[in-house]
Amino acid sequence: MLLPPQTPAHPTVLDAPELDPVNRLNLTLEALRRAYDEWDECQRIADDIDPELDPDALENARRNIRAAYRRWDEIADRAQAQSESLRRKTLELPTSPEFVAAYEHTLAQLKGQFREGGPHYDLLCERVAGLHVRLKQMETSGRSYSAAEHSQLNGQLLSYINQLQKYTEAMKSESISRESQQVAEAILGLVQKHVAVTYPEMWNLIMHDVRGALEAARAA
Numbered sequence: 001m002l003l004p005p006q007t008p009a010h011p012t013v014l015d016a017p018e019l020d021p022v023n024r025l026n027l028t029l030e031a032l033r034r035a036y037d038e039w040d041e042c043q044r045i046a047d048d049i050d051p052e053l054d055p056d057a058l059e060n061a062r063r064n065i066r067a068a069y070r071r072w073d074e075i076a077d078r079a080q081a082q083s084e085s086l087r088r089k090t091l092e093l094p095t096s097p098e099f100v101a102a103y104e105h106t107l108a109q110l111k112g113q114f115r116e117g118g119p120h121y122d123l124l125c126e127r128v129a130g131l132h133v134r135l136k137q138m139e140t141s142g143r144s145y146s147a148a149e150h151s152q153l154n155g156q157l158l159s160y161i162n163q164l165q166k167y168t169e170a171m172k173s174e175s176i177s178r179e180s181q182q183v184a185e186a187i188l189g190l191v192q193k194h195v196a197v198t199y200p201e202m203w204n205l206i207m208h209d210v211r212g213a214l215e216a217a218r219a220a
Contacts (some may be wrong), residue, residue: 019087028079035075039068074110103133124164131157 046061110125135153138145 021082021089025082028075028082031073032072032079035068035072039065039072042068060095099133099137100169102136103129106132121164121167124160124167128157128164131160141184 042061042065046058046065049058049061051058107129107146108124110128111122135150135157138150138153
């Protein structure tokens with residue numbers, strides 16, 4: 001019996017060597033060397049032009065120098081960004097057992113504390129645990145990182161923590177409101193039992209005042 005072909009875990013196009021970060025960086029560095037050679041050649045040509053005999057050619061050569069420098073500078077920025085990205089992946093080891101364990105431990109603690117919050121709590125807990133571990137990876141990796149990068153991640157972490165706290169406060173408030181309503185209903189039941197039949201007008205006044213107080217509380 002022939003088995004159906006197995007679907008790869010991810011599209012095979014993602015295995016293309018051109019997408020490998022190391023290969024991409026090597027290609028960018030090769031382009032950077034070529035751009036530098038072009039820039040150097042443009043300067044050599046300009047140096048060989050007599051400004052008095054051929055000023056137009058010299059001006060054109062200088063434009064070529066500026067254009068070659070811009071190309072070199074653009075490729076240099078790209079190489080710097082790619083090398084920094086590769087350095088992060090190499091140093092921070094996002095799949096290391098240590099940090100996986102730290103993530104799972106933090107997530108378990110958060111879900112234990114916010115276990116009654118619903119699916120949105122689970123998502124927030126995952127984000128808090130992930131950012132917490134991400135900051136730990138960054139701080140212990142040994143790589144240099146900017147204050148802005150660290151501050152941005154810290155800001156995101158605090159934002160998610162604040163969201164968890166707001167949801168918690170809202171749930172506590174809702175729980176207190178339910179308990180208060182139950183107490184009020186029990187009290188009204190006792191009052192109705194002893195007042196409604198004997199003093200119907202007083203009972204109506206009490207219900208009117210209670211209804212007004214509840215509506216005011218909802219409006220607030």
